Amino acid sequence: MRGLAELPVPEEAQDDARVTVYLVTVDYTDDEGGSEQYQVPLSSYDDAQERIAYAFVGSVEGGDGRIRHLYDGAHDRSAMALWLQGFIAAEASGTAQKDGMRFRRVSVPGQELDPGLQSSPLTGEQSNSSVKFDDTAIMKLFRKVSPGVNPDIEIHEVLTRGGSDYVADLYGWIETDLPDGGVLQLAMLQEFLRTASDGFELATGSVRTLLAHLELSVEESGGDFAGEATRLGEALAAVHRMLRDSFPAQGRGEDSTGELAGAMIARLEHARRIVPEIEPYADRLRAAYDAVAALGRLDVQRVHGDLHLGQTLRTSQGWKIVDFEGEPGRPFAERALPDSPWRDVAGMLRSFDYAARVVEMSGTGGDETEAPLRAQRAREWSARARRLFLEGYVAALGAEAGPEQQRGVLLDAYVADKAVYEAVYEKRNRPSWIPIPLAALERIGG
Template sequence: MTPDLTTHLTGARWFGGKGRPLTVTGTRRLGTLGPARPTDEEPTLVLELVTVQYADAEGGTEYYQVPLSCYAAAVDHLDHALVEVFDDPELGSVHAYDAVHDRFAMAYLLESFDRPPSTGPLRFERLPGHDLDLTTHSSLFTGEQSNSSVAFGEDALLKVFRKITPGRNPDITVHDVLTRAGSDHVAALFGWLEADSLVEGEVLQLAMLQQFLRTASDGWELALSSVRNLFAEADLHADEVGGDFAGEAARLGVALRETHDTLAENFPTRVRTDAEQGDVAAGMRERLDAAIEVVPGLAEHAAPVRKVFEAVADLADVRVQQIHADLHLGQTLRTVRGWKIVDFEGEPARPLAERQLPDTPWRDVAGMLRSFDYAPRVVERTFDDADPSAGDQRAYRAAEWSKRNRAAFLEAYTERELTHDENLLLSAYVADKAVYETVYEARNRPTWVSIPLDAISRVRP
């Protein structure tokens, strides 16, 4: 008897199909670690792959990894992580817990990266150059994540992928290349876990182990703090307050440029054909039309946006390469050794085949520019007072912060004046990103939809 994981799956924060009609159509055991049969004190770590079939108009199939820490008896301190009690033909009667909460189960994974099993369905790949600290205990990161991250002391961070897309995960392949190239702008990759079992004819990559950036501060939170400092200083401009962020924005621009340069040196680059460029512009127009159906307020601003997209269709010699593809301040970390860029998976909602395609670096730049526009608008919305003049003052300060930091970032990234074609391409990607944001906000945070709508209203062909 295999466990019924439907309830656990649909209630998990990392599950991407919430609210959709679905059926769990299969559970596949990818491998086990630890003793062949669990005891009261020693668990067997079981890695299960769950197949989900959706029954709505969109339909489709998704795969989710559920690592289970299986004990022969109940474990009181893991009661909050209980998934299922079931009888297993190989393990016997077990109490199964979400394994990322169990230090013993996570220790099996860490030890396997250090001493990979010589046989079995699980393959632990290792990069040379770092000795793992096996004396550390695991600690699960909390918060809303599409994956599960577990730190081992101050040494290593294990990212357990939850939604599994058959094929090579860009987060691993890109980190692998950047680590081997000696990039200073990513957390070094130590290794990854994959399964022999093929799904849809493709390999399954289950987890990655990387450097733990223990001194890191989240880039988004730092930006919000800077905005709060500005709003607290009624008589000072953005360049006069102690929390001015422009220097950090510039350093982040340099980090992105150098990362793009390293990616271009180590991945194929090419020039888009005219037909491909036309398809890119057509996709932008289609997303705008679809967004208007969800956010009718977009319609009054659509004409100039369409003109930008139409002009982009005629651009020639657009060079594309490996990029981040989902970049914003929340994908950056500030450490004592400078900025680090994280999470190279691309947009999780896009098919893997699309996420692996080369794209223009201006897409990453556009994502950062939108993030610099978002930060002050988000802080602005935390105030609730009846004084219209105070609101007007904060709106002015928000625009000032956004303009200053966007300019600092872009100047540091380019180190020159942009050409007409580059400006056009960047404007198109900024508008396309804002169109996406209107739909996201309308569905998740309706009171925030004015943030991207304001940005779209400023688009000029």
């Protein structure tokens, strides 16, 4: 563990808060080996801080022999206030360098930050740690860090500068220079969407309403997601269009579809060994991948890379898409490679299906005889949401969506590839959920 950068007590500080960002390196000793780096900001004080006793990490003896008390910085208002001050210092010129940390500010007219904003950590399940500043801004601290440009910052900057209506504006970010000349990006600050509801919660809520009134049709039950699904498709189309226009287009070689199909077939072969239940679908899946190889040409562009309903928020201003970090676990450079937008579309389609099935499988409401009807209603909800999302997406893109036959082939293959991945995941982690991806595989080429 080593200290990276430190924000010392500013002259005007009320207390002796000091935040140091530590970088923790985790070396793996298993077969795959490798190492990962994690960011841990700690605040330290001469005196114990009762107000954040729950965030106490430990005590250390400083160089001067005095004991310092350490706390999780994300939970410490005084510590986060120092970071907020860094962003405010960067307001005029776009950059402020403070003791090893560089604050970068994207100026959005009318979005000056008030130094009096109070921070509080978000409590939801997430891989990074987010802290909100009243109802004005939200800062995401990247927990796992690696040198280079973080795609979440890069894409949000481009979409914010482009005036996109479908993302939370980027307000700024924090980075630090590494001794070897590289740059580590540590956190990003964004517009806080006050009226946001999580897309997955909304979708499962809609399914729950539908299944609570089995005697009613989708339209009558109040559990209809039609309008939301259509508008979400339109939102993704607009984001894809701006991404395509903003990042340099990169052509894929002649045999790119052959390579893509080859990778999908390899994943299928691997999955068959782990999930024998896939066997009955293997021939049809291979045929779906062969159809991709036969296309011969693949239009690629910058994409989201890890899209599902949990990465969408519905606000009073419409749908917003969040978290452009891409697939965690892959290096930044790989995540920035252009890919097919149909991969994102497939991710959303699988997510609609999960929303429906997860609710359906979470209890029969007490009456076993209702199970078949519940299953049917859930299937209808999923099919309808998927169809309308896709229609909204394609209609918004118009001719840019490409020929119908070609997009059908790509979408089928990406959906199949995703469902194969899910089958392996469920087999290993939640075997009772395997029917969800298997039902999707059943639909491929059927």
